[in-house]
Amino acid sequence: MEFAWNEADAAFRRELVEFLDRELVGWERSETGLGSAVHSDFSRGFVRRLAERGWLTPHWPEEYGGGGQGAWQHFVLGEEMWKRGEPRGPQYMNVNWVGPSVIKYGTQEQKRRILPPITRGEVFWCQGFSEPEAGTDLAALKTRAVRDGDGYVLTGQKIWTSYANEADHCFLLARTGSAADGRDGISVFLLPLRTPGVEVRRISGFVGDHSFNEVFLTEARVGADCLLGEENKGWEIVRRTLAYERVGAPRYARAALVLDRMAERCRADGLLSDSGVRERFGQARALCEAARVLVYRVIDERAKAKEPSALANQARAAMVQAERAVGDLALDALGGEALVEGALGDAQFRNSLGAGIAAGSYEVQLNLISRLILKLPKE
Template sequence: MDLDFSEEQEQFRAELRALLESRLPDDWVGIFHGPDEYLDLSFSITREMAERGWLTQTWPEEYGGRGASNWRQVVLQEETWAYFEPRGGQYMGVNWIGPAIIRFGTDEQKMRFLPRIAAGDVQWAQLFSEPGAGSDLAALRTKATPTGDAFIVNGEKIWTSYGDYAEYGVLLARCEAGSERHAGLVVLLIDMSTPGIEVKPIATPLGKHKLNSVVFTDAVIPADAVLGAPGDGWRVAMASLAFERVGVARYARSTRILGELERLPEADRPEIQRDIATALAGARVAELMSYLVVDMKERGEVPTWQGSAARVHNVTLEQRVSAIADRVLGPMAIVDSHDTAAVEGGEIEDFTRLAPTGTVTAGAYEIQMGIIAQRGLGLERIR
């Protein structure tokens, strides 16, 4: 594997970085931590990326992409994640929802959904987790009962990011009565404005409102919303999650935060300098684990446990960096990112507050370790 980016890829990085630095305000730490106008700013930047051909550059040309190398997309992921994801939730459409539709969707679904994702002007929501089915997703109970040319959906999804302004959602539900676990599931591409769908905010201590529950009460979803085939929902969902887990360069933000900590006067202590150096080495490991997955994709292989291993390295790195920030800044490490006493524009504080959630969201740490044990090491599942 050649670990050096090409001259063309580094030129792209410079152009992308220049765009972000010119458009993002000094107090930018993502769309959830600022005035409402930051959501409009996010859409504006994403549309500009799309106009420049950057947003879906690795997609096939017939679907609005450029057929570019996965390594060029890595550059986009590294820079956007380091800059607190100016695309907002639209990275979901680019990283895994769009690719899932390309792989499993009908021609009509591709024509309907892919152009808007490629144009950077639509938000989707992921509707998988439930109050009793988070890490154990196969325990889900939301029902999509087939009736004529539609499904009647009843149930609740939870921890739904972007659900309050998403236009569409990817819903995993149980479509076969009496089915259990992985059998009898369906993935539906739904219009979030459908009658019978209610989005409720969930309060958290993590700053501005971010998470939602979504309640379905006799919501009628047309049969042509099925992605893949009824009963095959588990395979479609797992393929989609595989796209998701390799689409975020989390190590880039950890490296940025370590650089900011290193510049602070409080970090002059030898023990802190040692911890920062050790964490930087860990960031390189997380980066290389992620690059391994990208290299597999570039060669046409399908990552399995390798994506989980990369994620484990990335999220545990974030928590190590957060612990260093706690030692350097003390209680100030978790003040509101817009507090006048916040350092580095609030980036360190926002990072530190969110780091503990990394081992829970998008596939809990224990689940990822189980995937590594079974698929990577060949160990037997004992429960």
């Protein structure tokens, strides 16, 4: 498998980097955290500038407003964005899995209504999966969607819903069958968050992350045109969505950049003369590179139009290991300086704390790897 970049993708990266260097001057210094008003306001303007250049959805088919450039150019975009603290905000969800899910499973009317605002950078989406008693086990969700005439009535609660406080729509899972149906009784809804009966409450993150929210649904009525795919057949959509989500945020790119900056600082301070310190840096770099290559295997599958596989679980676990290694090293190598709010090491350590939870917990990924890749029996 050859992962060298072709000339078209390499040229795109060079042009993109030049654009970002101009557009993001002072961005990291002014950022106040994921989910903050400052971050979201900046993102809304920034993604429109991306859209004007055709760089918001370069991997989408042209017929749906994309650039028809394929999976690799999209991932070049993701790597460069995450190196810079993801200035697209929640837009990476829109373009990475919400839009593609609508393209694959949506009706023509849904595609006409939902896709153009995404390609223009005009809307934020969030993802309503986890619940207080159904986080790692999505099949245990209790939010109900009851058919009533020409629509559905939604009742239930979602938690840890990133960006719901700023989002316009929610990619929501609800049970349309009985609890005994398990995965076979789940459906996907494209929920406008301004729907009466929908309430969003902020959750303060203990690591300074402002993106988490609870979403309460109290007899919220939506039309049947908000159902994505077939009723009770949402699990197939969920599986595909999760496979895209697990590698949708190439966080290893940010971790590797932080590692390089820490190495420069430690070299200037003479700390790299210590063989133990050099070994720690080498281990962290190896984990970042391993995560990158494992993610590239998943993108290679996507570029070849293969069905999502357990390689996404493996790549996701590797990214968590890389982020944690760099975060821990920041504390050990930089000491108290790494705890100064807003410092490079502080930001990386905070990010690493949530790395094993976002996009599916680390422990669940390990369980899936043991069963799907290593073929180990269940205990």
